Amino acid sequence: MPTEHDSLGCNNNRRIQSxxxxxxxxxxxxxxxxxxxxxxxxTLVQPILERCSAExxxxxxxxxxxxxxxxxxxxxxxxxxxxxxMMERLEDGTDAVPDSWRTHFFVLREAEARRLEEVxxxxxxxxxxxxERKKEREVKFTERLPPPKRQRxxxxxxxxxYCSGNMPTQPRTLFQKTRSEASRLQKNMYNTxxxxxMLKGKDYRPTGSIASSPxxxxxxxxxxxxxxxxxxxxxxxxxxxxxxxxxxxxxxxxSPLKPTTSTSSxxxxxxxxxxxSSNGTLTIPRKDTPKNAQxxxxxxxxxxxxxxxxxxxxxxxxxxxxKHRAYSQRAx
Amino acid sequence: SSxxxxxxxxxxxxxxxxYTFLLRRKVANMSExxxxxxxxxxxxxxxxxxTYRSQERGIIVQKMIEYMSFKAHYSxxxxxxxIPANDMTERLPPEILLExSVTFWSLTKIS
Numbered sequence: 483m484p485t486e487h488d489s490l491g492c493n494n495n496r497r498i499q500s501x502x503x504x505x506x507x508x509x510x511x512x513x514x515x516x517x518x519x520x521x522x523x524x525t526l527v528q529p530i531l532e533r534c535s536a537e538x539x540x541x542x543x544x545x546x547x548x549x550x551x552x553x554x555x556x557x558x559x560x561x562x563x564x565x566x567x568m569m570e571r572l573e574d575g576t577d578a579v580p581d582s583w584r585t586h587f588f589v590l591r592e593a594e595a596r597r598l599e600e601v602x603x604x605x606x607x608x609x610x611x612x613x614e615r616k617k618e619r620e621v622k623f624t625e626r627l628p629p630p631k632r633q634r635x636x637x638x639x640x641x642x643x644y645c646s647g648n649m650p651t652q653p654r655t656l657f658q659k660t661r662s663e664a665s666r667l668q669k670n671m672y673n674t675x676x677x678x679x680m681l682k683g684k685d686y687r688p689t690g691s692i693a694s695s696p697x698x699x700x701x702x703x704x705x706x707x708x709x710x711x712x713x714x715x716x717x718x719x720x721x722x723x724x725x726x727x728x729x730x731x732x733x734x735x736x737s738p739l740k741p742t743t744s745t746s747s748x749x750x751x752x753x754x755x756x757x758x759s760s761n762g763t764l765t766i767p768r769k770d771t772p773k774n775a776q777x778x779x780x781x782x783x784x785x786x787x788x789x790x791x792x793x794x795x796x797x798x799x800x801x802x803x804x805k806h807r808a809y810s811q812r813a814x
Numbered sequence: 815s816s817x818x819x820x821x822x823x824x825x826x827x828x829x830x831x832x833y834t835f836l837l838r839r840k841v842a843n844m845s846e847x848x849x850x851x852x853x854x855x856x857x858x859x860x861x862x863x864x865t866y867r868s869q870e871r872g873i874i875v876q877k878m879i880e881y882m883s884f885k886a887h888y889s890x891x892x893x894x895x896x897i898p899a900n901d902m903t904e905r906l907p908p909e910i911l912l913e914x915s916v917t918f919w920s921l922t923k924i925s
Contacts, residue, residue: 494889497897501881504903505915512908519912526919 506530513538518545524552536560536587550584557583565590665806825852826865827879833872835879842866844882873910874917880905 499507506526509516510533519527519542531539531553539560543550561583562569568590572579580586654662821840827848828834843849848866868875884902891897906914 494891494893494897498885498888499899501878501918502915504881504899505906505911505918507899508903508906508908509911509915512911515908516912522912522916526915 502526503529516542518542519549520546521548522546524549528552531556532559536564536591554583557587561587561590565594568593662806669805819853823864826863827875828865828867829872829875830867830869831871833875835875837879837883841879841882841886844885845878870917874914877906877910877914878917 506529509530513530513534516530516538519530524531527542527549531542531549534542534556539553539556543553564587580589819839821838821843823839824836825839825842826834826836827842839852842852851866852861852864870878881902888897
């Protein structure tokens with residue numbers, strides 16, 4: 483059969499490809515159809531293999547294992563062509579040269595897949611975060627009411643006093659707030675109360691006398707405060723030694739405090755005597771310190787103050803007694 | 815006689831599985847092996863009969879002869895003319911490529 487070297491005066495042998503070459507060319511176009519090259523030597527199939535992908539090369543190698551020894555260079559070319567970026571690290575000496583280009587190819591392939599996965603998940607999570615943020619800013623339908631505005635910014639003692647009992651049914655009006663604020667300010671600003679609070683008919687304190695009201699000014703909500711309670715009993719008229727007791731000036735038992743008609747004159751007399759004794763100005767009988775909470779219990783109240791033995795009371799009860807009669811206790 | 819060496823003569827190639835191909839001597843001469851076989855001066859029996867018996871099967875012989883025709887034709891064209899390899903490649907069914915390559919290659923290896 484004809485050979486490649488046949489020639490009969492033809493000058494175009496160089497240009498005319500041999501049949502083998504032509505076959506290799508066609509085979510390269512049909513690599514997927516090639517499952518095996520059988521026993522063909524590497525040299526014969528090399529041009530075909532050079533055009534193989536990694537999978538095709540692997541398949542041919544598996545069918546004809548004798549080729550494996552010769553395919554290293556082919557694998558190297560495949561590495562360079564497919565993963566050129568990673569191969570650069572080899573060329574500039576970062577990585578060591580692999581023993582087998584064939585295994586190295588699949589190492590590179592795995593690394594590439596991992597990198598893509600990381601990038602993909604990073605992008606995905608970023609997108610989800612962005613969506614979340616966008617959702618938060620959206621206008622949403624809701625059943626709940628928005629939180630109510632803050633009602634007060636300061637301490638409101640009147641309300642606090644009722645926390646052990648029942649809360650006031652409605653928030654304090656502006657007038658109430660202003661009033662309590664003002665009296666608080668007043669208490670803090672002036673050591674002595676120059677002017678007695680107005681005595682309305684119904685609005686008198688348990689220690690409604692002038693003497694006692696200055697004492698009221700010193701009341702605080704601390705246990706250590708003792709204010710001389712001037713109570714008025716019909717039977718007792720002696721201006722006895724003032725026994726200070728720990729009762730605060732304000733108690734909620736009006737019965738011993740209400741002056742009866744029979745002794746009203748005496749009461750008034752006491753009031754008058756106090757007035758006279760304190761040269762026309764109503765001052766607090768005893769000096770109090772700016773820190774009006776630190777009044778020792780043994781301090782005596784001047785004589786006009788009446789005192790009588792009082793039944794033992796729970797000192798803790800004084801904790802929550804308001805220094806002014808609570809608004810709700812005031813008539814009218 | 816002059817008849818036997820005429821390039822325009824018809825010669826015969828018979829494949830192993832019984833197919834007979836008729837071709838001009840000048841085409842057959844594209845193969846050194848066949849040329850020598852058919853040359854009466856070589857002393858081979860084929861020279862008398864102008865018949866070459868091949869060991870290959872029919873389709874392989876056919877394609878071989880096609881290639882030889884292709885080659886014989888384009889061997890004598892001017893240097894400027896382009897040789898259309900596609901004319902030949904489109905005649906090659908993929909199924910026989912490897913067999914064809916082996917046949918052709920083994921022959922070239924030997925020679």
